[in-house]
Amino acid sequence: xxxxxxxxxxxxxxxxxxxxxxxxEVYAILDEGYLxxxxxxxxxxxxxxxTGYARLGDEIFIHGSPASRMLRAMGDGxxxxxxxTLVDGFVFSRSAFHHSMNYRSVVxxxxxxxxxxxxxxxxxxxxFTNHILPGRFEEVRPPSDAELxxxxxxxxxxxxxxxxxxxxxxxxxxxxxxxxxWAGVVPLHTTPGVPVPMDDLVPGAAEIxxxxxxxxxxx
Amino acid sequence: xxxxxxxxxxxxxxxxxxxxxxxxEVYAILDEGYLxxxxxxxxxxxxxxxTGYARLGDEIFIHGSPASRMLRAMGDGxxxxxxxTLVDGFVFSRSAFHHSMNYRSVVxxxxxxxxxxxxxxxxxxxxFTNHILPGRFEEVRPPSDAELxxxxxxxxxxxxxxxxxxxxxxxxxxxxxxxxxWAGVVPLHTTPGVPVPMDDLVPGAAEIxxxxxxxxxxx
Numbered sequence: 001x002x003x004x005x006x007x008x009x010x011x012x013x014x015x016x017x018x019x020x021x022x023x024x025e026v027y028a029i030l031d032e033g034y035l036x037x038x039x040x041x042x043x044x045x046x047x048x049x050x051t052g053y054a055r056l057g058d059e060i061f062i063h064g065s066p067a068s069r070m071l072r073a074m075g076d077g078x079x080x081x082x083x084x085t086l087v088d089g090f091v092f093s094r095s096a097f098h099h100s101m102n103y104r105s106v107v108x109x110x111x112x113x114x115x116x117x118x119x120x121x122x123x124x125x126x127x128f129t130n131h132i133l134p135g136r137f138e139e140v141r142p143p144s145d146a147e148l149x150x151x152x153x154x155x156x157x158x159x160x161x162x163x164x165x166x167x168x169x170x171x172x173x174x175x176x177x178x179x180x181x182w183a184g185v186v187p188l189h190t191t192p193g194v195p196v197p198m199d200d201l202v203p204g205a206a207e208i209x210x211x212x213x214x215x216x217x218x219x
Numbered sequence: 220x221x222x223x224x225x226x227x228x229x230x231x232x233x234x235x236x237x238x239x240x241x242x243x244e245v246y247a248i249l250d251e252g253y254l255x256x257x258x259x260x261x262x263x264x265x266x267x268x269x270t271g272y273a274r275l276g277d278e279i280f281i282h283g284s285p286a287s288r289m290l291r292a293m294g295d296g297x298x299x300x301x302x303x304t305l306v307d308g309f310v311f312s313r314s315a316f317h318h319s320m321n322y323r324s325v326v327x328x329x330x331x332x333x334x335x336x337x338x339x340x341x342x343x344x345x346x347f348t349n350h351i352l353p354g355r356f357e358e359v360r361p362p363s364d365a366e367l368x369x370x371x372x373x374x375x376x377x378x379x380x381x382x383x384x385x386x387x388x389x390x391x392x393x394x395x396x397x398x399x400x401w402a403g404v405v406p407l408h409t410t411p412g413v414p415v416p417m418d419d420l421v422p423g424a425a426e427i428x429x430x431x432x433x434x435x436x437x438x
Contacts, residue, residue: 101254198391
């Protein structure tokens, strides 16, 4: 299917014109981001924990230590919500009230499954590494059996999913337009800075080419 | 108190050396960030919703439409978790396993109160606006009575709070050091881009000076 079907839980109600269910647009947001926030509740108390992720097909992978409270809860099959947000700019209006942000966000609801098969875990590890820097996994030492065993990997299916997008200029009240104050959008750009090498690199360990961070190139 | 007291719910257990409870360090993370993720559960299903925020003293403010499901839930006094995360860099190891991110995050647990007093709501609106751009509130039209009534503002006390910080180079296995591959940290910088003005600005609406975005200046 080309679009996600909104459910009672993922239908964007507030500012419904910002709701996006197109699958390719959801993929694009998930592939540009690299940080998600995982929500789960224990004894009624919600927790929101930041972590990395990577998408493969219609799943996102989350990973970490099997000792992590978040991963253990997810592995136990609790209901989770995973959210990815990209802030594209600050929106400046002539009125305090209409200040806003431009953003793209994806909200995913569901239950995760634990990856048990070492071959599937290896595929996930490759995705995590190459999601940050394409081709990186092929350059480095792959995970050992012990490292794979020591990594818990969870997959959340992209089934109950919605995205929300705000873009463009501020809303302005007609009465505010004559005010002599700047209004518009200040875009925000995230870029890789000067790499900081370890001091024990061996000869042949060429500096990393920042152009390889393709997610940042279009901006 | 200079530090937050960890509770059973906020004690950082995994990688405990990354736990931070110092009040000034928590403030610094919250004042540099501008996006939070609010977690709450309805009928057992957790939701994680991105939104802006601003800190004033020992509270953070969240605001929006009274029709928002998130704000209504918070206003009803449900348990919430609000998390702010800043990603400082990608950490590249010679092994796939030790790849990581440098980050600073704050997790806040508790219940919010609804601001009912228009004067207090006005103070919060000033904080929201000036949190993004210092001095901006004094330049623009302040909220009208109707706008204040149409804005729901919630305050979450900074009581049950913890922060987590990862910084510095990757962990490396001794056996990986001879590998001829780059390892180190690629910092990430977020900066304001070229402002995009509205096309109906009046004379005297001077371009916004990007140096005023003080949160980005030190980077």
